[in-house]
Amino acid sequence: MPAHQLAPDIPSDVLAAEQAHLAESRAALKAMRAHAQSLSSDAAGDWVSQQILQSLLDQRVAALADHPDTPLFFGRLDRATAQEDEPDALPGTIHVGRRHVHDGNSRPLVIDWRAPVSRAFYQASPADPMGIVLRRRFGYHGGALTAFEDEPLGEGVELGPSRILTQEIERPRTGPMRDIVATIQPDQDEIVRSTLAQTVCVQGAPGTGKTAVGLHRAAYLLFTHRERLARSGVMIVGPNRAFLSYISSVLPALGEVKVDQTTVAGLLGEHAASEDPAVAAVKGDARMAAVLGRALWLHIVKPEEGLVYTKGAYRHRVADHEVREIVASLRGTTRYNPGRAALAQRLAHMVLVRMEQRGESPDDRVQDAVARSKPVKQLVDAVWPKLTPEQVLHRLLSDSEFLARAAKSDLSPEEQELLLWRKPYRSWKSAKWSAADAALLDELRDLMERTPSLGHLVVDEAQDLSEMQLRALGRRCRNGSATVLGDLAQGTTPWSTRSWTSVLEHLGQREGEVTELTLGFRVPREVLDYAARLLPSIAPGLAAPQSLRPGAGSLTVREGGSVAQAAEEALAKEGSIGVIVPDAMVAAVSESLAGLPYAVLDPDSTEEHRLLIVPATLAKGLEYDHVVVVEPADIVAAEPRGLARLYVVLTRAVTSLTVLHDKPLPPQLAS
Numbered sequence: 327m328p329a330h331q332l333a334p335d336i337p338s339d340v341l342a343a344e345q346a347h348l349a350e351s352r353a354a355l356k357a358m359r360a361h362a363q364s365l366s367s368d369a370a371g372d373w374v375s376q377q378i379l380q381s382l383l384d385q386r387v388a389a390l391a392d393h394p395d396t397p398l399f400f401g402r403l404d405r406a407t408a409q410e411d412e413p414d415a416l417p418g419t420i421h422v423g424r425r426h427v428h429d430g431n432s433r434p435l436v437i438d439w440r441a442p443v444s445r446a447f448y449q450a451s452p453a454d455p456m457g458i459v460l461r462r463r464f465g466y467h468g469g470a471l472t473a474f475e476d477e478p479l480g481e482g483v484e485l486g487p488s489r490i491l492t493q494e495i496e497r498p499r500t501g502p503m504r505d506i507v508a509t510i511q512p513d514q515d516e517i518v519r520s521t522l523a524q525t526v527c528v529q530g531a532p533g534t535g536k537t538a539v540g541l542h543r544a545a546y547l548l549f550t551h552r553e554r555l556a557r558s559g560v561m562i563v564g565p566n567r568a569f570l571s572y573i574s575s576v577l578p579a580l581g582e583v584k585v586d587q588t589t590v591a592g593l594l595g596e597h598a599a600s601e602d603p604a605v606a607a608v609k610g611d612a613r614m615a616a617v618l619g620r621a622l623w624l625h626i627v628k629p630e631e632g633l634v635y636t637k638g639a640y641r642h643r644v645a646d647h648e649v650r651e652i653v654a655s656l657r658g659t660t661r662y663n664p665g666r667a668a669l670a671q672r673l674a675h676m677v678l679v680r681m682e683q684r685g686e687s688p689d690d691r692v693q694d695a696v697a698r699s700k701p702v703k704q705l706v707d708a709v710w711p712k713l714t715p716e717q718v719l720h721r722l723l724s725d726s727e728f729l730a731r732a733a734k735s736d737l738s739p740e741e742q743e744l745l746l747w748r749k750p751y752r753s754w755k756s757a758k759w760s761a762a763d764a765a766l767l768d769e770l771r772d773l774m775e776r777t778p779s780l781g782h783l784v785v786d787e788a789q790d791l792s793e794m795q796l797r798a799l800g801r802r803c804r805n806g807s808a809t810v811l812g813d814l815a816q817g818t819t820p821w822s823t824r825s826w827t828s829v830l831e832h833l834g835q836r837e838g839e840v841t842e843l844t845l846g847f848r849v850p851r852e853v854l855d856y857a858a859r860l861l862p863s864i865a866p867g868l869a870a871p872q873s874l875r876p877g878a879g880s881l882t883v884r885e886g887g888s889v890a891q892a893a894e895e896a897l898a899k900e901g902s903i904g905v906i907v908p909d910a911m912v913a914a915v916s917e918s919l920a921g922l923p924y925a926v927l928d929p930d931s932t933e934e935h936r937l938l939i940v941p942a943t944l945a946k947g948l949e950y951d952h953v954v955v956v957e958p959a960d961i962v963a964a965e966p967r968g969l970a971r972l973y974v975v976l977t978r979a980v981t982s983l984t985v986l987h988d989k990p991l992p993p994q995l996a997s
């Protein structure tokens with residue numbers, strides 16, 4: 327039971343002492359920043375080092391900015407055994423916050439939430455107090471500390487629910503996603519703090535905090551392995567730009583400004599051509615990897631002629647069988663482009679050997695010159711031609727004979743038929759590529775030249791990725807690790823997965839650990855139960871999701887109701903409003919809302935709008951305080967996995983969901 331609940335019974339002297347600590351910490355942070363600002367990059371020797379140092383100093387200054395609206399610390403731990411006499415010992419009382427703050431004597435005033443000692447703030451319980459006697463959570467209003475809540479951990483007393491946590495969860499949503507650093511739950515913390523080497527895959531129902539956990543894990547890893555990850559990099563991959571815009575401020579608020587956040591299309595290339603889902607499904611299948619490998623290497627031509635290199639009066643010859651031997655020894659042991667370069671060098675080396683046999687003594691420079699010479703280049707181009715990924719894929723998708731040779735028995739004749747363009751493009755330069763093609767091009771690119779690996783990749787909504795897209799992402803963390811987040815029930819693409827083991831396999835992270843988050847922080851129970859009626863049809867293996875939020879009265883289902891009226895009702899309340907509509911109805915609904923202050927969801931817009939019209943296909947990962955879902959039957963009918971899409975849109979609401987329909991509801995919901 328919390329000893330001190332929020333107002334009105336908060337002891338004012340304790341609160342005043344904490345407020346004084348906050349003021350001292352803010353002043354200390356200001357001094358740290360002033361010190362960082364006073365440092366000069368002039369000490370660096372040359373111009374380049376100076377620029378690098380200046381950029382580091384600028385980053386440091388930016389990281390030390392105090393945001394008056396953000397609590398500098400949100401928790402406190404009173405430790406049972408403080409060894410203050412030890413030189414580096416921490417004080418007995420620790421304030422846990424977003425970053426380290428120390429005073430002029432290096433005395434820590436606030437400890438970063440990611441430091442090992444802060445772990446107890448998230449994990450300690452009466453059953454396992456972890457050396458903590460008392461945990462204190464702080465309540466804020468704006469930037470002002472207004473309340474606190476104590477949890478005695480050393481007395482073995484069962485703790486009641488934290489009101490500060492409840493308030494945070496119940497908070498009306500406005501604007502972009504916020505960090506959850508003050509209220510990370512123990513099972514979420516386990517995932518956040520798993521080691522860098524460990525790939526983790528999180529299955530979780532809507533609103534269980536998967537995205538939040540993925541972002542906090544990125545922040546945790548950057549803190550714990552700063553130097554290593556600064557070199558290799560961390561990247562977040564999300565489903566679309568609207569989602570990226572929604573999550574974009576979480577990491578900067580945690581002081582991490584150097585993390586790339588992108589979509590699969592952003593990573594593999596934006597591609598416009600739309601495609602029949604059946605074709606996309608074949609292109610997304612991992613069997614395509616072998617087909618592409620063969621397609622590329624089929625371009626190597628068996629050498630029929632040798633090399634003649636003329637220098638002065640001499641002709642140096644490399645016989646055709648020797649050229650064949652070199653090609654055979656290189657084939658399959660190298661990537662395609664380095665193989666080309668190696669072939670030129672090996673041919674040049676043979677010429678050098680001939681020169682030496684004639685008593686010359688050529689050096690390395692001669693070998694390079696021979697490798698770049700016209701006869702060598704001509705032979706290499708003929709045998710091991712210069713290619714682009716687009717050339718190879720263009721040939722594969724337009725030439726049935728070539729496709730058959732590359733596919734062998736990996737693809738059935740029907741699948742090959744599906745792959746071939748109905749109307750082939752004249753040249754690879756004019757070809758229009760689809761999203762599925764982008765992953766194939768990426769695979770070819772990697773067969774030609776090794777893709778560099780990042781240190782860590784966070785992949786959100788991973789259930790929607792094709793095997794070939796997973797391979798593309800896997801390449802980008804092949805020397806690192808990944809956090810894979812998703813929900814098998816929310817799969818809406820032609821290639822959505824039904825198994826996380828398979829996802830990890832195609833990502834190249836077989837050792838990854840699959841774990842589950844089960845408690846929902848977003849969707850009220852009543853709404854979640856309603857949406858869960860779809861689960862037996864879309865993901866029969868999954869258990870019904872649980873919600874922390876009762877939310878009685880949060881669901882309204884109206885036949886023949888007007889969208890404008892539902893929007894007006896929502897506008898009369900607090901918080902953001904998402905009117906989620908079938909994509910084809912965006913224009914019609916916009917018209918019906920004329921006169922209301924609405925905008926159509928636009929990820930690039932910097933303006934804030936309380937009332938947004940959201941096309942159903944963009945709603946994934948987003949949340950709104952009040953959600954109006956328009957015409958479920960049309961959302962279902964619009965795409966092959968329309969029922970899963972409906973599950974996604976029904977689970978975006980934080981406070982209320984209104985379902986409007988003229989057509990009959992899908993039978994699962996009607997029951």
Ligand SMILES: Nc1ncnc2c1ncn2[C@@H]1O[C@H](COP(=O)(O)OP(=O)(O)OP(=O)(O)O)[C@@H](O)[C@H]1O
Pocket residue numbers: 494495504505506509510511514530531532533534535536537538539813816847848946947948949977
């Ligand atoms: N420990 C927590 N404390 C407070 N809020 C939390 C916590 N965990 C998650 N939330 C909140 O719950 C909401 C849902 O979180 P998030 O978007 O990460 O869920 P998700 O599992 O990714 O959902 P979806 O599957 O729908 O994409 C967010 O508003 C998030 O801030």
